[in-house]
Amino acid sequence: MQLQRKIAILADAAKYDASCASSGAGGRDSSDGVGLGSTEGMGICHSYAPDGRCISLLKLLLTNWCIYDCLYCVNRESSNTPRARLSVDEVVATTLDFYKRNLIEGLFLSSGIIRNPDYTMEQVIEVARRLRQEHHFRGYIHLKTIPDASADLVARAGLFADRLSINIELPTVQSLHALAPEKDATGIKRSMARIRLALDDHQEAKQQASQVRAAPGRAAKVPSPAPFAPAGQSTQMIVGADASSDRDILSTSVSLYRNYALRRVYYSAFSPIPHASAHLPAQAAPLMREHRLYQADWLMRFYGFDEQELVTSQQGMLSLDMDPKLAWALAHPEQFPVDLNRAPREMLLRVPGLGVTSVDRLLAARRVRQLRRADVERLRTASRRVLAFVHLPDHRPAQDAQALAAGLRRPASAHSAPAPTPVQPSLFDDAPPVASTPGTTPLPTLLQAATW
Structure with a gap:
């Protein structure tokens, strides 16, 4: 050959x-x-x-x-x-x-x-x-x-x-x-x-x-x-x-x-x-399921989440509609909104839309001054998502955070097709x-x- x-x-x-x-x-x-x-x-x-x-x-x-x-x-x-x-x-x-x-x-x-x-x-x-x-x-x-x-x-x-x-x-x-x-x-x-x-x-x-x-x-x-x-x-x-x-x-x-x-x-x-x-x-597993597992794995290794708290459904499956961090936040409304000027690093890492780099920047900034809404909007992150779960001197989140976050869900058609x-x-x-x-397609x- x-x-x-x-x-x-x-x-x-x-x-x-x-x-x-x-x-x-x-x-x-x-x-x-x-x-x-x-x-x-x-x-x-x-x-x-x-x-x-x-x-x-x-x-x-x-x-x-x-x-x-x-x-x-x-x-x-x-x-x-x-x-x-x-x-x-x-x-x-x-x-x-x-x-x-x-x-x-x-x-x-x-x-x-x-x-x-x-x-x-x-x-x-x-x-x-x-x-x-x-x-x-x-x-x-x-x-x-x-x-x-x-x-x-x-x-x-x-x-x-x-x-x-x-x-x-x-x-x-x-x-x-x-x-x-x-x-x-x-x-x-x-x-x-x-x-x-x-x-x-x-x-x-x-x-x-x-x-x-x-x-x-x-x-x-x-x-x-x-x-x-x-x-x-x-x-x-x-x-x-x-x-x-x-x-x-x-x-x-x-x-x-x-x-x-x-x-x-x-x-x-x-x-x-x-x-x-x-x-x-007979059917391929959804690629979105693979993706959600990678997201959950990352949250466990770098964000302090426990594997049991990330899986919120009784069937033991991660949501395909939203990422695991957002799903956890919506399942625990008593934890929000978070005071961005007072919350510890561990809690800030659990705010949807905030990554490790963003949290470190916010912590560095609040050592010298009070954080405001403009600071969140200047972050290269999903500011709309962050603002739904935090409060600041010039910002209070909408009363219905569930409705606001619902707009961040993926449509069902995005994960219904079998994986190639x-x-x-x-x-x-x-x-x-x-x-x-x-x-x-090769x-x-x-x-x-x-x-x-």
Whole structure:
């Protein structure tokens, strides 16, 4: 099979994995004349998906052959999808070629499981090792850790990757057992724990080396420990493939953040796959549901919300009509209006329309003077929404805040249509087409989108 055809198949097969952000890596470039690549992102060409997500990593599977038969996976063993496999040399050469042409800023590499988890993990690691050690590649590398791979291989992967990730797949053990009986939830969490321990050990070694260097009279140079996955670890959950509620999903996320110090939990709306099992839903999960989960996740991590208070419906689902913060505010009218000149930071963060930056600016301003309505209107934020929930010396909100906020709801038609199947951009102008759901609109190719 020609390399171009292989990449077309394996790039398309990787489109369902959402956990590929490049945030968190340390600054690294080749300005010293050694190697090539950078994690800075300067001068990088980007392509954008229809839902606005930025695509700047070469996102590939090493192979879409797999010995597992997970019902929700298009690459499952029983699927009749076209199959392909790239050699380690082909992935390395393609990554370097695309980087030199300024099409990508890094590599996201995953794989179906072939032979056994350890063999597959060895192949994935070898790609990263060659890029780093033989070609001095300094760009971003994200490696998917294969569940049940040995602890030694997981530790080795972190020496070459900026970020490691293991997909938790589904919110509950029961759902994973029903839809992916060959996968072990305990084994997945065991691998997450190994990565967290390695990250903690590396951080402790860095602190000890720093303390030794700072000790008085220390003449000898103390080397810093080798970097280990500086961008941490992440995971992904499929949303809508089982009967789990949004409350179940967010509770699982909180547990993962707390126990394994994850950088991110990614949510991927379920999309029907060809020749799907009868155990799977016939319709795609709404993309708006995925979006609301991301908003709730952000509120939990940076705004002090608890997952239980964000889900206000008895069914355990987030509202599709409004964002979770607005839904919480409308469900707790006794908390409003908030005195913008006296309320603590924690309460200001709960005002719809106010973000972290806006709150910090308001706090800085009110240290020296009294805030007024004009201060809110000058913020680059949704001032109309903010004014519905606060009072100021020259402003009192309307008596019926519910009616005012109702105008901020999304119309029902905005989320009633089924979500489109994600479409991965082709990597070549004349790449052979890969089967996808009828009615989807493919993205422009990366070569066509590049700015030369």
